Amino acid sequence: MSIVNSAAYSFLNSEVHTSDTYLSVETFENLRKHIYDQCGIYFQDNKKYLLEARLSKRISHLRLNSFEAYLNYLKYNVNKENEKKYLFDAITINETYFFRNQPQLDALVTKVIPEIIEQKQKAGKNRIRIWSAASSSGEEAYSIAISILDFIKIKYPDFEFEITGTDISHAAIEAAKNGIYKDYAVRSTPAHYLKKYFKAKGNVYHIDPSVKQMVQFRFLNLYDDSDMKTMMGIDIIFCANVLIYFDINSKIKVVSSLYNSLNRGGYLFIGYSETLHSVSKAFRLVSFSKTIGYRKE
């Protein structure tokens, strides 16, 4: 999951009543607080324009005439629970691609999984649970599945891999379940993987059923304690490019929940530009070739 500036602001503006759709500073702060309370995502002051642009379309769709009205709708309308779905879709953008963080995937298949398999074998278990904790449209989760198919399955055919992708955006989850991607999403995919694990149809790529069946997708709000309790006993978590959108308190809360979800000896991988410094001391930092991971001791 990520939030980027790609909204077509002028287009969105043309759909609403311009006089009423101005997002005042006060409403922005109220809206920001509401979003933060719901999912921990914090919009910095300089992202006001982004929020304004992203929500205008929804306001228009609901035939509301102001951001204040939309805030009230989110808080008090009978459909407020359902509206959350649209809110989360609107404030998230699913910009990712396959094999985005190759060193992490290499560490996964060369070090982490073999290490966990050894532990599991000693304990007489044969199932490994992997969680892509902000799976967006599924690229990361499927990249994990492909790496496992290519590197691990031949060596450990009896081991079962349960890969779960979760996201706060229902639209992203639907896209992930469809498993159909444009060129841009596969730009870093090794060419032979494209031949092996995708089917090219016109200008899109369909993920192969052998990969698709390895991954499940579902909605999950990382900021919601009850949601998080549904993800326990995980061996490896990928939570990349999510923490950057949280403030420090949200980060602490989310990372603490991720820690609880992990089995002892399990690993957490976060994004290139993210760190657990001043967020958590519970993990042990482990260095791999060109990447790092965090191990629950």
Added chain:
Amino acid sequence: MTKTEEKYFYRSAGAADLIDFINKIPANKLSQKIPDFLDELLINEDKGIQNLLSYSLINYLGEKEAGIIARHISSDKINIRNFAGELLIKIGAKAVPALIKYLVSVSDDDDLKFTIDILGMIGDSKAGDTLISVLLSAQNENVIVACIEALGNIKYEEAVDYIMMCYDKKDVYKMYVIEALSKIGSAKALEFLHNKYPDENEFTRLTMIETMGVIGDEETFFFLLSELNEREGAIVCTIMEAILKLKDKFGFDIPFDEKMKNAVIQTVFAADPDYKEVAVYLISLFHDREILDACLRIYGKDPELDSIIKHKFFDYQNYNLLELAALINEKPANLQPLLFLLQHVLDEFDRRERKIQNVEYRNLIDSITKCLEYPHEEIRKSAMSILFRLDTGIALMFLDIMVRDDNVWNRLHLLDLLADIDIEQTKDALSVLMKDDNEMVAEKSRSLLEFNYQTEKP
């Protein structure tokens, strides 16, 4: 023949008659006779005469004859002047007294410089004091430079102070002073270089470092090591060369740290022909992954370096092919040599039964498949071969690209690769190639397809 007749003969006879006449002089009388005709021979520009002097008579020329020859240094004819110089150099130390005598008598700066140059080339220390006195009295820049060079050439240690005095007089003298000190190589000269070094520009420092490599002591070795921390660019190669010379001289070990590693990498990267020997030595000396990676970037530039890099590559047991794959992905200028190297590596791995690790394998395949559509046909051809070598199954996935290769020889090469694969997947590719515009490709595909069909039929 009377003396007068003889003189007339020497002046007027043709070259052939003269040579014939001289050749008939008995050996025991030659030394005595030579002064009589030497002047006449020297002014004769005939090649046969000059040859006679240079080879047949040279061993009969001594101090007295050198005096006669030295007079011709002032000749207006450049050929005679140069020939006199050649003869004096050949006479060597025996010519020095005559040259000294001539030196103190001559007043023309060009003649003076020429004589000093000859003394420098002879390299006899007897000229040292005279050269110093000329150095001290001379005003002409060329004469002073010639004196500095000559004193360096004769390695006249007593001249060090006087040479050093010239250093700050004019910038033009600096390089000559450093070179002369480098040849003399005294402790005083070395100390002088160390003292002057900090205030000098980069270019002068470069020459100083070269000199330190020649005359340096233990202290210089450590000074140069510390210089590696301060310098970057072309000077690093020069420092490395000087360090290696001192290492050999004193039998020191070169400490291998990050700075040294970077210096070695810079030297290897520079791939400067002047420092080839240094690069070769350094590559052989240090067993380091990053240095090896740097070597890969210059692979293909020089056959001698390549051979060392290749051996080093094979000797490096822990080497994995990820860096090579990453480098191939960058499509560097030396992509073709790198692909050849990869082919050798794969052969070597087979020989050593070294398995390619999974990640290496994946990255290699990815890098090579990207080369299948590279603009250069030789690279595409190598990529085909390597891909089939790495994994036939994966290579077959890319047949759609390979059959479209616009180079006919590459398509024929593909058919060679397919010839050994008797499986269903090649049939589609062969069917496409059977319709190839090129007759050779079409014919070869047809026969391969028929052969496969026949062998499969029973």
